[in-house]
Amino acid sequence: MLSAEEREEIEAELQRYPDRQAVCIDALLIVQRHRGWVSDEAVRDIAEALAMSPAEVDAVATFYNRVFRRPVGRHVIFLCDSVSCWIMGYGRVRAQLAARLGIGFGETSADGRFTLLPAPCLGACDHAPAMMIDDTLHGDLDPERLDALLDRYS
Amino acid sequence: MDTPLTQHIRPDREPLDLRSYEQAGGYQALRQALTLAPQAITRLVTEAGLRGMGGAGFPTGRKWSAVPMGPDAPRPKYLVVNADEMEPGTFKDRLLLEGDPHQMVEAIVVSAYAIQADVAYIFLRGEYVLAAQRLQRAIAEAYAGGYLGRDILHSGYHLELYLHISAGRYICGEASALLNALEGRRAIPRAKGVRTAVSGLWGRPTIVNNVETLCNVPHIVLHGAEWFKALGRGQAGGTKIYGVSGKVRRPGTWELPMGTPMREILEAHAGGLRDGLALRGVLPGGASTEFVLPEQLDVAMDFDSMATVGSRLGTGTMIVLDDQTCPVGLLANLEHFFARESCGWCTPCRDGLPWVQQTLAAIDAGRGAPEDLELLAMHTRFLGPGYTFCGLAPGAMEPLQSGLRHFREDFERHIRERRCPWGADHGDHLH
Ligand code: SF4
Numbered sequence: 001m002l003s004a005e006e007r008e009e010i011e012a013e014l015q016r017y018p019d020r021q022a023v024c025i026d027a028l029l030i031v032q033r034h035r036g037w038v039s040d041e042a043v044r045d046i047a048e049a050l051a052m053s054p055a056e057v058d059a060v061a062t063f064y065n066r067v068f069r070r071p072v073g074r075h076v077i078f079l080c081d082s083v084s085c086w087i088m089g090y091g092r093v094r095a096q097l098a099a100r101l102g103i104g105f106g107e108t109s110a111d112g113r114f115t116l117l118p119a120p121c122l123g124a125c126d127h128a129p130a131m132m133i134d135d136t137l138h139g140d141l142d143p144e145r146l147d148a149l150l151d152r153y154s
Numbered sequence: 155m156d157t158p159l160t161q162h163i164r165p166d167r168e169p170l171d172l173r174s175y176e177q178a179g180g181y182q183a184l185r186q187a188l189t190l191a192p193q194a195i196t197r198l199v200t201e202a203g204l205r206g207m208g209g210a211g212f213p214t215g216r217k218w219s220a221v222p223m224g225p226d227a228p229r230p231k232y233l234v235v236n237a238d239e240m241e242p243g244t245f246k247d248r249l250l251l252e253g254d255p256h257q258m259v260e261a262i263v264v265s266a267y268a269i270q271a272d273v274a275y276i277f278l279r280g281e282y283v284l285a286a287q288r289l290q291r292a293i294a295e296a297y298a299g300g301y302l303g304r305d306i307l308h309s310g311y312h313l314e315l316y317l318h319i320s321a322g323r324y325i326c327g328e329a330s331a332l333l334n335a336l337e338g339r340r341a342i343p344r345a346k347g348v349r350t351a352v353s354g355l356w357g358r359p360t361i362v363n364n365v366e367t368l369c370n371v372p373h374i375v376l377h378g379a380e381w382f383k384a385l386g387r388g389q390a391g392g393t394k395i396y397g398v399s400g401k402v403r404r405p406g407t408w409e410l411p412m413g414t415p416m417r418e419i420l421e422a423h424a425g426g427l428r429d430g431l432a433l434r435g436v437l438p439g440g441a442s443t444e445f446v447l448p449e450q451l452d453v454a455m456d457f458d459s460m461a462t463v464g465s466r467l468g469t470g471t472m473i474v475l476d477d478q479t480c481p482v483g484l485l486a487n488l489e490h491f492f493a494r495e496s497c498g499w500c501t502p503c504r505d506g507l508p509w510v511q512q513t514l515a516a517i518d519a520g521r522g523a524p525e526d527l528e529l530l531a532m533h534t535r536f537l538g539p540g541y542t543f544c545g546l547a548p549g550a551m552e553p554l555q556s557g558l559r560h561f562r563e564d565f566e567r568h569i570r571e572r573r574c575p576w577g578a579d580h581g582d583h584l585h
């Protein structure tokens with residue numbers, strides 16, 4: 001069931017669009033903000049609230065890369081793997097993350113701290129290589145300072 | 155004022171709030187616009203020669219002219235700001251959104267008034283968190299100040315403005331796919347032939363414009379078409395936010411006269427290549443443009459001049475390829491991106507791009523065969539214009555086909571020597 005808060009936030013979004021289905025993506029992101037990810041149960045809850053079928057909601061949910069259909073760690077690292085970051089040493093950063101956290105793309109560290117995902121160009125190419133951890137952008141990544149950066153996230 | 159778009163932007167401080175924006179002359183263009191007939195603004199924008207800065211370069215005034223006007227026009231009408239900056243190597247709209255959110259809001263109200271839109275959406279990529287916060291605040295201030303909502307500045311014009319945070323995927327930058335995303339569907343492009351200006355969001359007249367394009371509009375209203383044209387060098391008018399990334403001394407963005415030569419941007423502004431590196435080529439405007447070669451650097455970076463060297467202005471943010479970076483690896487990276495971001499709707503793109511990417515990755519890893527090059531060249535034709543449902547696949551083929559031509563020798567060496575001549579640690583061969 002949607003929580004009262006989730007329901008309220010979805011209702012607020014409904015004011016901004018002329019039909020209920022339009023809120024589908026916002027609803028997915030709202031539920032994800034509250035629960036960390038979008039479970040099958042969440043898909044059914046949203047479908048019910050928006051008078052859609054669960055299959056319709058899932059078709060939308062699985063299209064967008066910022067909707068998580070599996071549980072993620074406490075922090076999500078979006079590492080840019082696009083061209084400018086690739087030129088500037090994305091590969092070394094990725095190797096360093098793999099060595100330090102023991103994870104590749106799509107995986108969560110054993111301690112549940114980080115999930116690593118690839119991101120298309122983050123629009124920070126003048127500070128390549130770049131990544132986001134949760135809502136914060138980190139640019140000019142240097143493998144030597146990466147450990148200290150990760151230590152700030154518990 | 156030769157840098158209208160960035161005049162209030164300072165990297166080291168918060169953007170102007172409503173009060174300071176007003177004190178700096180903000181919302182004067184809106185006041186002026188509201189005294190004009192809507193069509194007069196479209197005419198001004200047409201005369202100024204403003205073109206789409208999201209990559210396609212379509213004349214903005216012409217786009218707007220297709221919107222049904224007058225009391226019988228279908229309603230509501232929509233203006234959508236494409237703030238889904240995701241073209242690899244592109245980081246110019248971020249500057250405008252984070253740096254001067256009120257300029258964005260004013261640009262939206264003025265442009266919406268020109269087409270008599272009732273509702274405007276900013277379609278913002280989810281990763282632009284700081285831009286979202288700053289826009290949200292500017293929108294709230296603008297509502298409180300009477301610049302949005304009912305009866306704007308007592309003109310009788312109403313506009314609601316909403317910020318939509320996207321859930322990802324590059325294809326959302328395609329205008330018709332973006333509309334599907336706004337409607338809460340999968341972001342699959344819509345059939346061509348139906349003009350969104352007539353039937354767009356929920357079947358109503360809709361205009362989609364890029365951030366940088368719209369930000370020019372208030373300045374054109376305030377200072378006129380002639381002033382705008384005179385800002386540019388040569389034939390093209392206005393300014394452009396250019397950017398450079400890659401191994402240059404000072405990567406960054408600069409607002410310069412439209413038509414500034416590529417060499418000047420690379421050398422005077424970006425400081426040239428880092429010590430010990432030589433230039434091999436430049437992707438002038440994001441990942442879906444063709445390489446410009448070192449001997450072509452004197453080309454003016456505007457829409458028409460870029461066509462004379464067989465490329466496109468695109469987004470105007472250049473990606474620099476130096477001689478210590480493997481061109482085959484770079485192309486493999488680009489095609490990996492396009493293969494992943496294909497929306498999957500049409501077969502040539504859905505199946506062809508992964509194939510292209512795997513072939514490139516195999517060549518890069520020393521597992522290529524001589525006939526691969528012909529096969530790749532063939533794919534650049536069959537994934538080119540006319541064979542796919544939208545422009546993603548043809549865009550993906552632009553760097554590849556020019557890369558195959560210009561860096562043929564590098565491809566052949568990979569195949570002959572069965573290894574990457576740049577060694578295994580360029581990008582660690584991870585694509
Ligand atoms: S060309 Fe690619 S992105 Fe465009 S509609 Fe076809 S599959 Fe989708």
Ligand code: FES
Nearest residue numbers: 080085122124125
């Ligand atoms: S390519 Fe990584 S931020 Fe643009």
